[in-house]
Amino acid sequence: MTDILIIEDNEELGKLVYDFLKREGYTVEWRQNAEEGLTFMKNEICKLLLLDVMLPGIDGYAALQEIRRTGKLPVLMMSARTDDQSKILGLQVGADDYIEKPFSIQVLGLKIKALMRRSYDMTEGRQLLTYGNITVDLATRTVYKDDNKIDITGKEYDLLEYMMHNPNQIIRKEKLFDEVWGKDCFSEVGSLNVHIRWLREKLEDDPKNPKLIQTIWRVGYKFGGAEV
Structure with missing residues (x-):
């Protein structure tokens, strides 16, 4: 940044x-x-x-x-x-x-x-992350799109915060899963895909044609980098 x-x-x-x-x-x-x-x-x-x-x-x-x-x-x-x-x-x-x-x-x-x-x-010690029309308030774990509050909590929020700290970078699925769920977690990596889909439904203008959270085929995901 x-x-x-x-x-x-x-x-x-x-x-x-x-x-x-x-x-x-x-x-x-x-x-x-x-x-x-x-x-x-x-x-x-x-x-x-x-x-x-x-x-x-x-x-x-x-x-x-x-x-x-x-x-x-x-x-x-x-x-x-x-x-x-x-x-x-x-x-x-x-x-x-x-x-x-x-x-x-x-x-x-x-x-x-x-x-x-x-x-x-x-x-007030407030810390914000902003990308395009998406803003994350780190202190309150609150997400806004176009100044409207979006209901994003739990692992969805953790995923979004991690990706916004690492914009325009290709992140391997395994790396993203380990950073958010922890290396000792017994969940399946497949749950990452589900949470990404939920994030897209809440953040993307067209979830079926995502520009904010892009899939890098056979590798992982990339946050940002496309015109948003």
């Missing part, structure tokens, strides 16, 4: 922000256009997005509209446009906050901390 993804085409500013956030202890990725940023987000989980408005190709507004079709992650827009209409448009298409260029790097850092705190309840 990446803490912060930066999409900024200005090399000098992008490097400045990237280096600052690394020093602050975040895991950071930086892409210089929206196309590469969107591709990254389809294959990796990130907790917050710093998004420039004026980008080559797809601009920040269009990129954010695409992100908001499936993603709930907090987005802080960066822009040299200081007029009210530009700010309003950014918030209307789904930005959580807006910072004007040129900005103080310290102010940016404070805005990021505040947005992280609001989004993930850091002051």
Whole structure:
């Protein structure tokens, strides 16, 4: 999981922000256009997005509209446009906050901390895992799809949490079974397939054509990696 993804085409500013956030202890990725940023987000989980408005190709507004079709992650827009209409448009298409260029790097850092705190309840020690429109609250073992609570408990929850901690990885059935049920469990590995089917029925838009939990033939399963 990446803490912060930066999409900024200005090399000098992008490097400045990237280096600052690394020093602050975040895991950071930086892409210089929206196309590469969107591709990254389809294959990796990130907790917050710093998004420039004026980008080559797809601009920040269009990129954010695409992100908001499936993603709930907090987005802080960066822009040299200081007029009210530009700010309003950014918030209307789904930005959580807006910072004007040129900005103080310290102010940016404070805005990021505040947005992280609001989004993930850091002051309460709340820990969330998010992938696409699926969110898991680790503290309460609660699962949400599109902000709606889903009834997932027991081994179903344990399976989902383990896979969300290991997104975009092919996990062998035997490995997945041992991690969730335990190596000394007397249950059959076949029960794993049943629980996967139940998870798909609750999480997938089309359980018969799963995109979130994919079957890797003769090997096991992969969580994520397809367009969700």
